[in-house]
Amino acid sequence: xxxxxxxxxxxxxxxxxxxxxxxxxxxxxxxxxxxxxxxxxxxxxxxxxxxxxxxxxxxxxxxxxxxxxxxxxxxxxxxxxxxxxxxxxxxxxxxxxxxxxxxxxxxxxxxxxxxxxxxxxxxxxxxxxxxxxxxxxxxxxxxxxxxxxxxxxxxxxxxxxxxxxxxxxxxxxxxxxxxxxxxxxxxxxxxxxxxxxxxxxxxxxxxxxxxxxxxxxxxxxxxxxxxxxxxxxxxxxxxxxxxxxxxxxxxxxxxxxxxxxxxxxxxxxxxxxxxxxxxxxxxxxxxxxxxxxxxxxxxxxxxxxxxxxxxxxxxxxxxxxxxxxxxxxxxxxxxxxxxxxxxxxxxxxxxxxxxxxxxxxxxxxxxxxxxxxxxxxxxxxxxxxxxxxxxxxxxxxxxxxxxxxxxxxxxxxxxxx
Amino acid sequence: xxxxxxxxxxxxxxxxxxxxxxxxxxxxxxxxxxxxxxxxxxxxxxxxxxxxxxxxxxxxxxxxxxxxxxxxxxxxxxxxxxxxxxxxxxxxxxxxxxxxxxxxxxxxxxxxxxxxxxxxxxxxxxxxxxxxxxxxxxxxx
Numbered sequence: 160x161x162x163x164x165x166x167x168x169x170x171x172x173x174x175x176x177x178x179x180x181x182x183x184x185x186x187x188x189x190x191x192x193x194x195x196x197x198x199x200x201x202x203x204x205x206x207x208x209x210x211x212x213x214x215x216x217x218x219x220x221x222x223x224x225x226x227x228x229x230x231x232x233x234x235x236x237x238x239x240x241x242x243x244x245x246x247x248x249x250x251x252x253x254x255x256x257x258x259x260x261x262x263x264x265x266x267x268x269x270x271x272x273x274x275x276x277x278x279x280x281x282x283x284x285x286x287x288x289x290x291x292x293x294x295x296x297x298x299x300x301x302x303x304x305x306x307x308x309x310x311x312x313x314x315x316x317x318x319x320x321x322x323x324x325x326x327x328x329x330x331x332x333x334x335x336x337x338x339x340x341x342x343x344x345x346x347x348x349x350x351x352x353x354x355x356x357x358x359x360x361x362x363x364x365x366x367x368x369x370x371x372x373x374x375x376x377x378x379x380x381x382x383x384x385x386x387x388x389x390x391x392x393x394x395x396x397x398x399x400x401x402x403x404x405x406x407x408x409x410x411x412x413x414x415x416x417x418x419x420x421x422x423x424x425x426x427x428x429x430x431x432x433x434x435x436x437x438x439x440x441x442x443x444x445x446x447x448x449x450x451x452x453x454x455x456x457x458x459x460x461x462x463x464x465x466x467x468x469x470x471x472x473x474x475x476x477x478x479x480x481x482x483x484x485x486x487x488x489x490x491x492x493x494x495x496x497x498x499x500x501x502x503x504x505x506x507x508x509x510x511x512x513x514x515x516x517x518x519x520x521x522x523x524x525x526x527x528x529x530x531x532x533x534x535x536x537x538x539x540x541x542x543x544x545x546x547x548x549x550x551x552x553x554x555x556x557x558x559x560x561x562x563x564x565x566x567x568x569x570x571x572x573x574x575x576x
Numbered sequence: 577x578x579x580x581x582x583x584x585x586x587x588x589x590x591x592x593x594x595x596x597x598x599x600x601x602x603x604x605x606x607x608x609x610x611x612x613x614x615x616x617x618x619x620x621x622x623x624x625x626x627x628x629x630x631x632x633x634x635x636x637x638x639x640x641x642x643x644x645x646x647x648x649x650x651x652x653x654x655x656x657x658x659x660x661x662x663x664x665x666x667x668x669x670x671x672x673x674x675x676x677x678x679x680x681x682x683x684x685x686x687x688x689x690x691x692x693x694x695x696x697x698x699x700x701x702x703x704x705x706x707x708x709x710x711x712x713x714x715x716x717x
Contacts, residue, residue: 190596511651512628512629512649512650512651512653513628514628514629514650514652514653515650515651515652515653518600518652519600522596522597522600529628530628531628544628544629544630544649545628573597573600573601574604574651576601576604
């Protein structure tokens, strides 16, 4: 099937029915009803191309990389490094700047450890925000504790946007790094990252972006952004779990010590001292997730075959429809009403606990996420126990959103009897 | 009534429902009858930390039998709490510690025992057994 759509194609041409056929899990039944999968921000489903690439790898390529002289090892290495090139080119980076990690969390931890080791000293400040995922909070808290550094938070507005004036005030000569998300996983806010980077760079402060929620939905060009570090996860971009990417500017990576020690990351091991590899291998100790790395490139190829711009445009119509229809429900409040949003709608319903809503929606075959979404500080800002979050992907449909709206209405009726 | 008898009673009650909606409505209704925990016990010490919904649990020993009171901020969780309290309350620490609580699975609510559901039911059952062990140890002193 040719899912390639031309750039100029309009959203009405977006052939969602054919795209859905590429995702086998979308035809399963949950509690006897067709699955409606709205938990894409947690993890996306996988197309046949990805599922098949996993078995093809084990059937025809499987071997360890960068080691053997035998044919398969060389083939696996070739696939592994070709994948790195595909991923690098997708974000407009060079392959030397692309490090394979287990996911966004590990990518952030790697920077917190290795960058932190060299560049963070007692009394230094790191700026993050109130809307970060725990993965972009805890590694910095650990680093600050280790180095006696100080963590500063950019506050957020009621609509779920960063208070940029406050951010400007936080930037100082003490600031050694800014680490914020590109898109918020619990609010859907697309942050003004160009401005964030520009302001930081004006003071020679590097910026890390947590791109876990941006990568599935938009074109990311690390050169254009001029970002210093960019992290994302494979499983949110229709690829396998356990694989992720850390992009880092060469000038930083070459100054950073290894994150873990072991095979692959060393050039020479003597009993007295070892000599480390250059990046990216310096940061890839041990046998990597070879299959995951290769198949992540397959997933990226798949997304590109549909077209990131087509995906973005189609998801925008889903977001607009969901926002409009859900807003009509009495007592429903959308948490996160930024002007610039990704395909995430999080809401609360007056008098009801998100958990109860999630359990009943599940009985309708609808998969949403409920709770704090690993962003406890945001829930504290809004003073709520959590939200119900519907997050969309390009295989979702307007009809599914209508079914969600109906199911929410039924749920309210049932829970308020 | 023994723990097993109450469990069977619940299994029979749930057998009457042929759709999930009625089942959940019944669970929610049961929550309304949970022996309510005294406000003064609604503190960190009595909070069972599930990821999403809060459950408060208190236990008291009277004449060798343990009585539980509880509350939750989510309706379904509160109903599940009420069911377990109904089964375990009024029994000796030994009976509580040895209970298997098969009824949860038998009435098709085992998905709520999965740690990923994070409603605190699993932690709650564990806490009730820990309370029972603590009361039992105190009684033997």
